[in-house]
Amino acid sequence: NDLYAVVGNPISHSKSPRIHSLFARETGEPVEYTAIQAPLEDFAGTVTQFFERGGKGLNVTVPFKEEAWNLAKRRTERAEKAGAANTLFLDEQGLLTADNTDGCGIVRDLVDNHGVTLAGARILVLGAGGAVRGVLGPILAEGPASVTIANRTLARAEALVSLFAPVAGAARLDACGFEQPTEPFDLIINGTSASLQGDLPPLSPRVIGERTVVYDMMYSLQTTTFNQWALEQGAQIVHDGLGMLVEQAAESFRIWRGVSPATLPVVEQLRND
């Protein structure tokens, strides 16, 4: 079997080994996929060792995505813009290559799995950290009417606006604080880690209209804190990030194996695990 792994710290909670073994079973690909906890001070050594031992590909998770990006000798265009990498492999010349499949993952989940139209949509994105930077490029590529980035620290949202303005096309791209928007959006994406501290971004309830789709990049067994809030404000459609997690994994699998696994049965299986 060809060997793959996810590297993070901590790593025991990772769903990637489960997801990729379901993909392997479904496609019949000879893939073995494990989890590796890298020491915080030696991510590079862990990666080098993995590939020296014949490993074929790595996924990278918290807190190493930026380091993976730095370590790589080559980056795909989407990884370049994302400033972080979640997928590593060796190219034909044996050079460590970085890709980022997170943005592709959220777009596939929204568009293909949930039937959300991003073209022409007015989108509110909450947060301006690595998670948001990782997905903005692919979202803008779908041709939304506008993307408003709201963040606790305004300067970080403004920095993302500057960075992504060149790829915004016809989309209006702007930055603001959480309290500022007071009109309903077509789509609200929560990319903050506020719920990890049991917090909610202090948004006006008026950002939620009857047809607003709410997407939390986080996922949990129960409805996420943010989605619970949105439902209480009258949102009719809320999704968590489990589909995104499976879609980004599927895109990595496709990069490594040239085969696209079906994702919906895997999402369903994970909900039942």
Ligand code: ATR
């Ligand atoms: P990640 O990789 O998850 O994006 P990050 O780069 O640390 O991690 O970014 C976390 C994001 O969640 C940021 O937008 C952060 O806001 P700041 O830029 O103001 O720090 C946001 N965030 C974290 N805790 C939050 C909270 N309690 N309330 C609101 N926003 C929060």
